[in-house]
Amino acid sequence: MKQKMMNRMDEEQINAGLMRFLDASPNAYYAVRNMCEMLTEAGFEELREEAPWKLKKGGSYYVTRNGSALISFRIPEDEIAGYQIMASHSDSPSFKIKPNAEIDACGNYTVLNTEKYGGMLCGTWFDRPLSAAGRVAVETEQGVEMRLVNLDQDLLIIPSLAIHMNREANDGYKFNAQKDLLPLSGELASKGAFMKLVAEAAGTTPEKILDTDLFLYNRMPAARIGTEGEFIASGRLDDLQCAYASLLGIMQAKPAKSLAVQCVFDNEEVGSMTKQGAAATFLRDTLRRINIVLGRSEEEILRSPSSSFMVSADNAHAVHPNYPEKADPTNRPAMNKGIVIKYSANQKYTTDAAAGAVFRRICDQAAVPYQTFANRSDMLGGSTLGNISQSQLSLNTVDIGLPQLAMHSSYELAGAKDTAWLAAAAVQLFSSSVRADGAQLILE
Numbered sequence: 001m002k003q004k005m006m007n008r009m010d011e012e013q014i015n016a017g018l019m020r021f022l023d024a025s026p027n028a029y030y031a032v033r034n035m036c037e038m039l040t041e042a043g044f045e046e047l048r049e050e051a052p053w054k055l056k057k058g059g060s061y062y063v064t065r066n067g068s069a070l071i072s073f074r075i076p077e078d079e080i081a082g083y084q085i086m087a088s089h090s091d092s093p094s095f096k097i098k099p100n101a102e103i104d105a106c107g108n109y110t111v112l113n114t115e116k117y118g119g120m121l122c123g124t125w126f127d128r129p130l131s132a133a134g135r136v137a138v139e140t141e142q143g144v145e146m147r148l149v150n151l152d153q154d155l156l157i158i159p160s161l162a163i164h165m166n167r168e169a170n171d172g173y174k175f176n177a178q179k180d181l182l183p184l185s186g187e188l189a190s191k192g193a194f195m196k197l198v199a200e201a202a203g204t205t206p207e208k209i210l211d212t213d214l215f216l217y218n219r220m221p222a223a224r225i226g227t228e229g230e231f232i233a234s235g236r237l238d239d240l241q242c243a244y245a246s247l248l249g250i251m252q253a254k255p256a257k258s259l260a261v262q263c264v265f266d267n268e269e270v271g272s273m274t275k276q277g278a279a280a281t282f283l284r285d286t287l288r289r290i291n292i293v294l295g296r297s298e299e300e301i302l303r304s305p306s307s308s309f310m311v312s313a314d315n316a317h318a319v320h321p322n323y324p325e326k327a328d329p330t331n332r333p334a335m336n337k338g339i340v341i342k343y344s345a346n347q348k349y350t351t352d353a354a355a356g357a358v359f360r361r362i363c364d365q366a367a368v369p370y371q372t373f374a375n376r377s378d379m380l381g382g383s384t385l386g387n388i389s390q391s392q393l394s395l396n397t398v399d400i401g402l403p404q405l406a407m408h409s410s411y412e413l414a415g416a417k418d419t420a421w422l423a424a425a426a427v428q429l430f431s432s433s434v435r436a437d438g439a440q441l442i443l444e
């Protein structure tokens with residue numbers, strides 16, 4: 001009960017922080033940089049994968065890969081009992097700007113050549129101010145330097161075709177990514193200006209830019225919606241809402257028996273098969289390295305995963321007010337009703353009875369409500385991080401998320417109560433440990 005009251009008091013502060021984080025994180029590079037800044041401020045020490053590590057018992061650290069994936073951790077004061085992990089992802093569906101992007105359009109305009117990154121709802125990208133952000137490789141006297149750039153202005157737009165020229169537009173339309181979805185960047189005379197803006201933002205000239213990873217983003221800032229402000233609308237709630245809650249969790253966690261680990265992977269929206277994705281060796285290598293530096297034996301390292309627990313946190317579908325028939329008859333979560341535990345018989349979600357029970361107890365201990373999700377049996381669902389990361393590191397895992405609507409829209413919708421609950425559950429997860437006893441899991 002005490003915890004519940006604390007959550008309610010923190011809620012407004014957490015939502016304000018979340019909305020600032022969403023606005024300041026137009027893509028994975030910025031999300032990771034912003035999280036690193038918050039971790040540094042909270043006393044976590046930065047480690048580099050390429051440099052030797054010195055770790056202290058009781059210490060707090062973080063390491064990044066590719067500038068777009070992050071692992072932060074807190075080392076127990078005593079022997080490591082196991083790992084308590086919460087994983088989420090930093091990327092969201094968007095459009096990536098191709099090389100040689102500026103195209104002449106009908107002798108009058110310049111449009112940018114882009115391609116889809118992930119599976120977005122295309123219609124939500126039309127007729128609104130867009131901008132571009134990401135990173136560029138800049139040639140300098142000292143070699144090639146990677147710099148983040150955010151053009152941070154109302155700059156681009158993908159105009160719809162008028163209803164008069166497509167009378168069937170309201171009856172369903174199939175978008176062609178090479179034809180329908182290219183953003184207008186200016187008149188033809190302004191060709192070259194886009195790369196000049198990018199170079200300016202990077203503090204260089206266009207000739208010095210060797211390569212780019214630039215993505216579009218919706219300029220609409222995060223907003224409170226509803227007569228009582230019950231909801232939060234923003235781009236990238238999937239999955240920055242979970243990433244932010246897990247960050248608050250690890251920053252607030254008390255020293256515990258287990259190694260507390262927060263990881264945020266990139267490239268979930270395109271299958272996770274990159275060096276910074278959930279299918280990479282990043283988590284396995286980092287955990288192994290922590291053990292080696294702390295002088296643990298090979299056998300101790302091999303024993304640890306069985307007495308460990310991972311929460312794969314990726315947003316979930318809430319029941320939609322206009323489409324209740326799309327939800328499962330008995331597992332239909334709603335926004336502002338708590339954390340969603342996801343189930344799938346074909347193990348697209350890793351949750352099983354043993355892991356589900358542990359997570360329900362963690363929520364109970366944190367006085368956090370939870371609900372359950374399963375796809376309708378006649379509908380295919382999405383997949384997420386949990387089962388993909390198993391191929392590198394096999395752990396007791398539960399798949400969860402926060403309930404939201406409009407998933408993969410450029411402007412999504414979630415509950416204003418749920419982030420604080422996930423943060424409280426994360427604190428509880430990181431402060432506890434899970435011990436294996438054969439096929440049983442004991443929460444301590």
Ligand code: ZN
Pocket residue numbers: 089238239268314315
């Ligand atoms: Zn997601």
